[in-house]
Amino acid sequence: MAAEADNALVVVRDLRTYFTVRSRLFKKLYVRAVDGVSFAIRAGQTLALVGESGSGKTTVGRTILRLIPATSGQVLFDGQDLFSLPPAAMRPLRRQMQIIFQDPFGSLNPRLTVEGIIAEPLKVHRICRTRRQRRQRVAELLQRVGLEPAHARRYPHEFSGGQRQRIGIARALASQPKFIVCDEPVSALDVSIQAQILNLLKDLQEEFELTYLFIAHNLAVVEHFADRVAVMYLGRIVEMADRDELYANPMHPYTESLFSAVPVPDPTRRPQRSRLEGETPSPINPPAGCPFHPRCPLARMAVAGQLAYQRGGQPRPPLPAHETCRVAIGGEPVRLPRKCVEQVPELLPMPDRPDHLHACHLRR
Numbered sequence: 001m002a003a004e005a006d007n008a009l010v011v012v013r014d015l016r017t018y019f020t021v022r023s024r025l026f027k028k029l030y031v032r033a034v035d036g037v038s039f040a041i042r043a044g045q046t047l048a049l050v051g052e053s054g055s056g057k058t059t060v061g062r063t064i065l066r067l068i069p070a071t072s073g074q075v076l077f078d079g080q081d082l083f084s085l086p087p088a089a090m091r092p093l094r095r096q097m098q099i100i101f102q103d104p105f106g107s108l109n110p111r112l113t114v115e116g117i118i119a120e121p122l123k124v125h126r127i128c129r130t131r132r133q134r135r136q137r138v139a140e141l142l143q144r145v146g147l148e149p150a151h152a153r154r155y156p157h158e159f160s161g162g163q164r165q166r167i168g169i170a171r172a173l174a175s176q177p178k179f180i181v182c183d184e185p186v187s188a189l190d191v192s193i194q195a196q197i198l199n200l201l202k203d204l205q206e207e208f209e210l211t212y213l214f215i216a217h218n219l220a221v222v223e224h225f226a227d228r229v230a231v232m233y234l235g236r237i238v239e240m241a242d243r244d245e246l247y248a249n250p251m252h253p254y255t256e257s258l259f260s261a262v263p264v265p266d267p268t269r270r271p272q273r274s275r276l277e278g279e280t281p282s283p284i285n286p287p288a289g290c291p292f293h294p295r296c297p298l299a300r301m302a303v304a305g306q307l308a309y310q311r312g313g314q315p316r317p318p319l320p321a322h323e324t325c326r327v328a329i330g331g332e333p334v335r336l337p338r339k340c341v342e343q344v345p346e347l348l349p350m351p352d353r354p355d356h357l358h359a360c361h362l363r364r
């Protein structure tokens with residue numbers, strides 16, 4: 001499979017995480033938060049997972065770390081099948097896999113000092129046995145993330161958002177992990193602070209040869225950070241490619257619409273930027289066929305005969321009527337390509353670029 005790398009530290013295969021919720025009539029319903037996700041992350045590299053809020057990014061990260069039970073699928077970490085490991089075998093692996101949370105305010109225990117917070121993994125994983133050793137290690141970690149050893153005696157509320165995120169990073173580093181899920185670690189921070197934290201994460205990655213799953217809702221954040229980018233929509237990956245390729249040649253209209261949310265200094269650089277309308281549909285009852293069809297500008301353009309053969313080329317003629325169908329979107333009748341409404345597009349490699357995968361019928 002093109003999505004799998006040879007020297008991958010983390011391999012995720014057809015991962016599904018459904019949550020059970022009950023409707024008012026006590027019927028069991030499933031939130032398909034993650035619905036068949038596969039990717040691999042090479043050791044020492046960063047895979048960015050990007051998509052709007054609610055697309056399932058956090059659930060992917062937490063399911064990989066076994067913080068949430070998977071409904072089905074497989075995760076290999078350093079060749080070991082995580083979901084089939086008994087708890088005793090999982091414990092040493094937990095030390096190697098950590099998470100940095102989105103919210104630097106809610107993710108640190110307010111009743112513990114900074115030393116208590118960072119020393120916790122040192123105790124749990126029996127890395128430092130004496131208090132003195134722990135103190136020494138906490139001081140080293142604080143310095144490494146750009147804080148002072150004297151900060152160890154203070155409480156989280158005494159710090160700014162950026163400083164709290166540094167504490168969260170020190171806590172994640174304490175157990176000397178190989179792999180860190182960075183769950184939107186800068187989204188809650190001021191723009192001026194974001195770059196500092198991203199630079200810190202980048203430096204730490206080089207120094208400790210860390211592998212990151214870096215979650216973001218914004219393509220701008222990961223542009224200088226990711227080696228590879230996977231774009232998620234409604235629990236599925238709709239496009240995945242190496243960073244430079246994805247930024248130069250986005251194929252899926254959802255990826256293109258994410259670019260339209262990013263301020264671009266050179267507007268000629270990215271082709272066909274489109275505004276995304278409407279809300280993300282509910283993952284309880286996702287649309288049939290391509291889940292993006294109710295919002296897809298490309299599908300509407302294909303019916304109207306505005307779709308170019310190639311970008312910048314001549315428009316294709318409108319689709320013949322038998323290849324289209326009428327659906328109601330937001331109460332309005334809209335004509336769309338039949339294929340988009342009826343068939344789920346698979347995430348497939350492009351014929352001439354096997355590392356670039358996308359799930360769009362009309363871009364084949």
Ligand SMILES: Nc1ncnc2c1ncn2[C@@H]1O[C@H](COP(=O)(O)OP(=O)(O)O)[C@@H](O)[C@H]1O
Nearest residue numbers: 019031033052053054055056057058059060283
């Ligand atoms: N514990 C839960 N129970 C029910 N639904 C959940 C739960 N956690 C997340 N979800 C739903 O799963 C979907 C994906 O959520 P999440 O993974 O947090 O997305 P993201 O991180 O991309 O914003 C959302 O629709 C969310 O409401």
Ligand code: SF4
Nearest residue numbers: 290293296340360361
């Ligand atoms: S398959 Fe159709 S609806 Fe889905 S992204 Fe492609 S054009 Fe749009």
Ligand SMILES: [Mg+2]
Nearest residue numbers: 057058059184
């Ligand atoms: Mg999230």
